[in-house]
Amino acid sequence: MMCRVGLLLLCSLLAACQTPAAVQDMSTLTAKFAAQMDTAVSGYVTALNANNASDIARLQDELADAARVAATNADDVLVWHLDASPRAANVNRLLNAVTSTSVTDATPLIGHAPGAAIAATRESAKITFDDTPLKTIGTVAGGIAKPKTLSDQIAIISTYAQTVQSDVKSATPSTPSK
Amino acid sequence: MIARVDVRHRGMRYMRFSASGRLLSLIIFQALLAPLQGCASFYLHDAATQKQTDSAKSALDTFKPDAIFVAEASYLDGLQSTETAVVTQDYAATRDHDVLLALNGTGPGGLDGLTTLKGRIDGYLLSLLGATDTQCNRKFWRAIDIDPTMIWGQTATLHSFVEQTLQHEIDRINSSCRRSAFPPLLPESPSTSLLAAENAVMADLTHIESLQKSAKAAQQTLDTSLTDIKTKLSAGKSSGSELNEDLKRLQSALSDANPLIRKYASAKLSAEVGATIDALGSTGTTPQAGPTTAERSGIAVMQGIFKVGDAFASPPREPHPNALAAAQSWLDYIGSQASTELQNTQMQLKDHQAQFAAVLTEIYYLSKAGEEMQKIAPPAEALLGTEGLADLINAKDESNTRAIDGTLLYYAAAWTRGFALDAIASRIGYLDQRRAKLATGRTAVAAWVGSLKPAVETLASYGSGGFDPQIVARLIQALSLTGVAVGVNK
Numbered sequence: 001m002m003c004r005v006g007l008l009l010l011c012s013l014l015a016a017c018q019t020p021a022a023v024q025d026m027s028t029l030t031a032k033f034a035a036q037m038d039t040a041v042s043g044y045v046t047a048l049n050a051n052n053a054s055d056i057a058r059l060q061d062e063l064a065d066a067a068r069v070a071a072t073n074a075d076d077v078l079v080w081h082l083d084a085s086p087r088a089a090n091v092n093r094l095l096n097a098v099t100s101t102s103v104t105d106a107t108p109l110i111g112h113a114p115g116a117a118i119a120a121t122r123e124s125a126k127i128t129f130d131d132t133p134l135k136t137i138g139t140v141a142g143g144i145a146k147p148k149t150l151s152d153q154i155a156i157i158s159t160y161a162q163t164v165q166s167d168v169k170s171a172t173p174s175t176p177s178k
Numbered sequence: 179m180i181a182r183v184d185v186r187h188r189g190m191r192y193m194r195f196s197a198s199g200r201l202l203s204l205i206i207f208q209a210l211l212a213p214l215q216g217c218a219s220f221y222l223h224d225a226a227t228q229k230q231t232d233s234a235k236s237a238l239d240t241f242k243p244d245a246i247f248v249a250e251a252s253y254l255d256g257l258q259s260t261e262t263a264v265v266t267q268d269y270a271a272t273r274d275h276d277v278l279l280a281l282n283g284t285g286p287g288g289l290d291g292l293t294t295l296k297g298r299i300d301g302y303l304l305s306l307l308g309a310t311d312t313q314c315n316r317k318f319w320r321a322i323d324i325d326p327t328m329i330w331g332q333t334a335t336l337h338s339f340v341e342q343t344l345q346h347e348i349d350r351i352n353s354s355c356r357r358s359a360f361p362p363l364l365p366e367s368p369s370t371s372l373l374a375a376e377n378a379v380m381a382d383l384t385h386i387e388s389l390q391k392s393a394k395a396a397q398q399t400l401d402t403s404l405t406d407i408k409t410k411l412s413a414g415k416s417s418g419s420e421l422n423e424d425l426k427r428l429q430s431a432l433s434d435a436n437p438l439i440r441k442y443a444s445a446k447l448s449a450e451v452g453a454t455i456d457a458l459g460s461t462g463t464t465p466q467a468g469p470t471t472a473e474r475s476g477i478a479v480m481q482g483i484f485k486v487g488d489a490f491a492s493p494p495r496e497p498h499p500n501a502l503a504a505a506q507s508w509l510d511y512i513g514s515q516a517s518t519e520l521q522n523t524q525m526q527l528k529d530h531q532a533q534f535a536a537v538l539t540e541i542y543y544l545s546k547a548g549e550e551m552q553k554i555a556p557p558a559e560a561l562l563g564t565e566g567l568a569d570l571i572n573a574k575d576e577s578n579t580r581a582i583d584g585t586l587l588y589y590a591a592a593w594t595r596g597f598a599l600d601a602i603a604s605r606i607g608y609l610d611q612r613r614a615k616l617a618t619g620r621t622a623v624a625a626w627v628g629s630l631k632p633a634v635e636t637l638a639s640y641g642s643g644g645f646d647p648q649i650v651a652r653l654i655q656a657l658s659l660t661g662v663a664v665g666v667n668k
Contacts, residue, residue, distance in 0.1 A: 019221070020221055020640075023636075023637075023640050024247070026633060026636060026637070027637060029633070030630070030633040030634065030637065032630070032632070033626075037426045037623075037630065041623065042245070044619060045244075045246055048246070048250055051612075052250075052253060052257075055257055059260060059261070059264050060458065062265075062268055063264050063267065065268065066264070066267045066268040066270075066271045066402050067271075068268075069271040069272060069274075069275050070267070070271040070274070071276055072275065073274045073275055074429050076278045077284065078273060079280070080568075084486050087568060087569075087571055090568075090571045090579060091281060091568050091571065092585035094582070094583055094586060094587075095277070097583065097587060098273075098274070098277055098586065098587065098590045102495060113665075119599060125255070127246055127249050127250055129243070129246055132237070133238060133240050133243065134239035134311075135238035135629070136233060136234055137238060137241075137634055140230045140231060140234035140637065141234065141633075141634075141637060143230060144230075144231070144637060146591075159224070159225065159226075163225075166454065175211055
């Protein structure tokens, strides 16, 4: 009788150390979901950074082209500025008028891009993504989803038994001192 | 005989434990059989597992993917300023180059400045409109001197202006004025013609009008379906198969290509599920009097769309509160994505309208420049490639100087306020598309986190739960005391 009870007790404890099937299923899905999310967000951030880096290169090229044309313009303008004839005075007046009626360009006919634009094209915005939390979640969920081995179960029973023993000891009323 | 004695003997021993012993055995067996029978709620508490699940929960609390989207949104705002500055610089340099070519000529053996400018103005107008007015008394600038906001809001007014009023003017100029000797010249700006710019706006307007029209019809159908569900459920005789068609209609509306329909359907269904959550939450369970029609229709929605719960069972089988909350969160996500798509459509229209206005401005100033150019006195001798408008400026003839000033200032304005703004609007349109994708990604990631949260919290509950050792200790103590009591009473 006692042997049978003992065997049943052992089987029960081993079974009770095993993660319930529903929790295992959910953990599997959670681990998979966390991994998928990690891959998707990491890929997304990589693509964002690549795209942002290409912005900088594109704008630098465009700015370099504009600077080349503006430099040629500046040479021509300089010739007119050096000319002291009445005709040159009219041309310079006209060129100044073109500049003053321009709405948004800060430095036309000079050959230099605005400092802010140049500075902005030198900055590379790096977006970062810390996937440690997702990896932690994935690892924990993956661990719970994995069926426990016999040694795992025995370790849990052992810890559990020790805790019970300690709790029983602490709950036992002490003998009053004489 | 011996066997019978043994049996009897064992039976007598069993009989000796009869009262408390059998009860104790029963309790132990019940407790031990529970996990073997697969009772999911009975498992041993494991401190190590709790530590892990707690760490997963803490990890989720520190997971802030929104920072990615905040950083990128800020980057795009900065990029817009940079793009504007760079485009302005680029177009200003090209404009100034053209102005200097007009003043100086293109160089030895090339075209003189006046011919170069005529070729530019005629060439751009020919590309943008298919006609030029530089040799005509009729002028395009008079025909397009209007507020574009008055015509670009509806397909009918836009069509009427571009393809009737303006086309009529083009036809009249082409039939009554001298044709240009210069070939069409494609502008460097993104809009190659007024018709192309108009088509972009027209396509957006047609799309929006079509969405609104089809959504109106679909909304009526969805309302009818929901009313049908409620009517049939309130009659209390309906079965799942009777509501299948209505439920299928609601489900397909959630994946409709039209964002207005998706938004409407998700809001309606979310309200139904919300009403069920409120109704079930207020009592904890369906009242004994039976569920209301609102609750049952919410359950029917859950059953039809998410395959959870049963509105037709008696009493109805309620979905788990987590399932209801997850379903509502998913419906809200569909609604947010649809809203983002609608905002993107509106933003695209706004960007195309800005480009359309920029093209009208180009035409206006090119036409004005052409009009002033007609006033420039022709040179006595043909100009060389090294000569231009600067050589025609005559201090003694102010009217000629004013005509040259006017021509070049209007031509410069066509660049500054037309071509450059078309390019800037096009860049902003490109950035707006990136912003729209960013908003879609942001909503999707928020929904992912929203889905991950309940799973991690469930894992944390599992980790902190289990059969507590303290409970076992108390049970053992209680059993020991029972044993002692049995001994005493024996």
